[in-house]
Amino acid sequence: MDSLSNKKKVLEQKPLTLGERLYLPAITKGLSITFSHLFKKAATVRYPEVEREFSTNYRGLHSLKRDEEGRERCTACGLCALSCPAEAITMIAAERKADEKHLYREEKYAATYEINMLRCIFCGLCEEACPKEAIYLDGPIVPADYLRKDFIYGKEKLVEKPLEK
Amino acid sequence: MDAAFVIEKFILVAVIFGVSLLIAMYSTYAERKVAAFLQDRLGPDRAGPFGILQPLADGVKMFMKEEIVPATSNRWLFMVGPGLAMLTACIASAVIPWGSPIAIGDRVISLQVTDINVGVLYIFGVVSLGVYGVMIGGWASNNKYSLLSAIRAASQNISYEIAMGLSIIALLLLTNTLSLKEIVAQQHGWHWNVLYQPVGFLIFMVCAFAETNRAPFDLPECETELIGGYHTEYSSMKLGFYLFAEYINMFISSAVMATLYWGGYNYPGMDYVAATLGTTWAPLIGTAVFFLKIFAFIFFFMWVRWTIPRFRYDQLMNLGWKGLIPLAIANIIVTGVVIAIVEKF
Numbered sequence: 001m002d003s004l005s006n007k008k009k010v011l012e013q014k015p016l017t018l019g020e021r022l023y024l025p026a027i028t029k030g031l032s033i034t035f036s037h038l039f040k041k042a043a044t045v046r047y048p049e050v051e052r053e054f055s056t057n058y059r060g061l062h063s064l065k066r067d068e069e070g071r072e073r074c075t076a077c078g079l080c081a082l083s084c085p086a087e088a089i090t091m092i093a094a095e096r097k098a099d100e101k102h103l104y105r106e107e108k109y110a111a112t113y114e115i116n117m118l119r120c121i122f123c124g125l126c127e128e129a130c131p132k133e134a135i136y137l138d139g140p141i142v143p144a145d146y147l148r149k150d151f152i153y154g155k156e157k158l159v160e161k162p163l164e165k
Numbered sequence: 166m167d168a169a170f171v172i173e174k175f176i177l178v179a180v181i182f183g184v185s186l187l188i189a190m191y192s193t194y195a196e197r198k199v200a201a202f203l204q205d206r207l208g209p210d211r212a213g214p215f216g217i218l219q220p221l222a223d224g225v226k227m228f229m230k231e232e233i234v235p236a237t238s239n240r241w242l243f244m245v246g247p248g249l250a251m252l253t254a255c256i257a258s259a260v261i262p263w264g265s266p267i268a269i270g271d272r273v274i275s276l277q278v279t280d281i282n283v284g285v286l287y288i289f290g291v292v293s294l295g296v297y298g299v300m301i302g303g304w305a306s307n308n309k310y311s312l313l314s315a316i317r318a319a320s321q322n323i324s325y326e327i328a329m330g331l332s333i334i335a336l337l338l339l340t341n342t343l344s345l346k347e348i349v350a351q352q353h354g355w356h357w358n359v360l361y362q363p364v365g366f367l368i369f370m371v372c373a374f375a376e377t378n379r380a381p382f383d384l385p386e387c388e389t390e391l392i393g394g395y396h397t398e399y400s401s402m403k404l405g406f407y408l409f410a411e412y413i414n415m416f417i418s419s420a421v422m423a424t425l426y427w428g429g430y431n432y433p434g435m436d437y438v439a440a441t442l443g444t445t446w447a448p449l450i451g452t453a454v455f456f457l458k459i460f461a462f463i464f465f466f467m468w469v470r471w472t473i474p475r476f477r478y479d480q481l482m483n484l485g486w487k488g489l490i491p492l493a494i495a496n497i498i499v500t501g502v503v504i505a506i507v508e509k510f
Contacts, residue, residue: 023484027473034203034472044207 051140059122061139062115062153063160067105070163073134076110080126080135088119089126106132113158117142117151169272178278181258189412190220192463196412199467227405235307235398242305247399247406250298254413257291260284261420262346264430264452268444276452277346284345285333288421289326292376295414296322299378299385302407303395314394317478318385321375324485325382329372331493332365335500336425349429354436357428364496366426368489373418375485378411380470387475419462423455430455 019025045052054060065073076093094111096104103109120142126135145151194209194216201208209216234243264276281287296319303315339361340348352358359366375382386394393399396407423429430451439447476484 027469030472031468034468037205038202040205042201042207043205046207046210 059124059127059137061117061142062120062126062135062137062158063139064113064155064158065134065136066160066163069102071103071105072109072159073105073132074110074113075106075108075132075134076113077108077131079129079131083125083129084120085123085125086119086121088116088121090114110155113155115153115158117153118148173274174278177274177276178259181263181278182255185255185258185413185416186409188416188459188463189409190224192412192415193223193408194220195463196467196470199464200471203468203471224405227402230401232401232403233398237307238398239305239307242301243398244403246298246302246305247403247410248298249301250295250410251406251413253291253295253298254410254417257288257417258420260287260345261417261424262349262429264455265448267448276448280344280346283343285337285343285348285425288345289330289333292414292418293322293326295376295410298407298410299395302399303385306395306398308398310391310393311395311397314385314391314397318378318395321378321382321384321481321485324482325372325375325489328368328485328489328493329376331490331497332368332372333425335365335493335497336362338497338500338504345424349424349431352428352431354431355428355433357426357431359426359428362426362496362500364492365500366422368493368496369426370422371484371489373422374466374469375481377414377418377466379415379466381473381476382481383470383475384478384481415463415466416459419459419466420455422462423458427458429458 067073076091078091078093081087081089081091091110091113093108096107096109122137124137127137142151197219198208198216200206209219212218212222234240259278260281262275262277262280266273266275268274299318300315303311303318306312336348336358337343339358340351342348342351348358374380378385385391386396391397396404399407430448432451432454435447435451438450442450
């Protein structure tokens with residue numbers, strides 16, 4: 001049948017030449033190629049000790065931000081939990097007391113805030129949904145652990161360190 | 166036979182056994198390191214400095230693993246298999262001369278366990294026994310893949326033993342002796358047999374790769390087709406024995422190649438060294454040179470493994486029967502004719 005596209009190419013299989021049937025020329029060529037790799041620099045990064053530099057838009061571990069006075073920005077609106085396609089985020093809201101004004105920026109805050117790192121797919125939608133600029137995925141790689149319960153990160157792991165006075 | 170002789174031989178046997186195991190142990194480490202360096206990686210480097218303790222960690226792991234004996238296997242043969250593989254791998258080292266005799270005081274100690282006058286035949290006998298470990302293990306597992314692999318191993322070994330034997334005949338025409346001690350002694354200085362028998366050496370080396378089941382002839386254990394081949398059903402230290410036996414085999418074949426073709430413990434300028442250092446220290450340097458040659462061969466084994474892809478089964482048989490055997494026969498004829506002409510004139 002004629003080819004419609006005119007791109008059809010008939011390849012003929014030639015019998016091996018004597019050199020090819022001896023294997024030896026090809027083997028020496030292969031050996032010299034692998035030998036040259038002995039002297040090349042290893043591409044390995046010794047991970048826990050050395051870390052590869054991340055790109056600036058890398059999405060790693062979440063952190064809950066504080067404002068310039070050191071108050072937690074999160075107001076427990078729940079938009080992050082709603083936007084999360086993996087349903088990794090849960091939170092319980094609470095009302096701010098009068099003597100807690102230096103701790104929380106808005107009248108409502110997250111009493112507990114938990115992200116299940118086994119569910120999280122690090123898509124960054126929570127970051128985009130947040131109206132208060134309270135959550136960012138700017139941390140390192142989430143470390144390995146032994147138990148499932150240890151992958152549920154609470155506020156003690158997520159909230160930024162308080163500002164140094 | 167005096168007591169000193171027995172003690173001397175006993176120590177020699179123990180040392181050779183220990184050294185074989187040690188080298189086999191560190192061959193596993195070297196294999197991984199060489200593979201890593203050839204692939205621009207680092208290889209194991211966590212256990213101890215540069216991963217030096219990796220073989221120990223592997224050994225402990227092997228011992229701690231659960232041991233499973235398949236219910237439908239032939240229990241007795243299943244257990245004999247790895248032991249046999251290990252045993253046959255170890256006993257081949259008995260006839261290899263590890264160095265020229267050392268004089269300590271007025272005693273001359275031979276660095277060869279036994280100089281039987283059919284040393285070459287002994288090695289061939291033991292090496293061909295080696296396939297029994299694989300065959301028995303593969304058959305006793307009562308598993309399709311294991312059996313296929315055992316059959317492959319047997320037919321591969323039988324095919325390549327012929328070419329190996331024929332390549333040795335050409336060498337024996339030159340040396341006129343089967344004793345390994347005399348074969349090495351004849352290669353004094355730089356008169357190495359590889360210079361007179363390059364084709365024979367090439368055939369022998371290819372066959373050695375096939376006999377030790379190393380890549381590119383590792384069809385008996387090819388992971389992609391036969392899962393693990395003959396040791397599919399093995400676990401724990403039984404598996405360890407099989408893997409270990411392969412490395413001991415590699416060490417022994419390297420030693421045999423170095424002995425038969427690359428001058429054993431001989432090296433250029435050895436007479437000068439012997440004259441200056443005396444008969445106690447010069448043989449030790451010879452032994453060091455011998456081990457250097459062995460390590461070079463072991464490195465070559467690994468280098469080839471991480472370069473060349475596995476042969477297809479029909480290619481393997483083609484190479485053995487249609488390539489190496491006719492070439493070995495031609496080598497015998499040419500060698501014979503040349504020797505006859507040289508002796509005549």
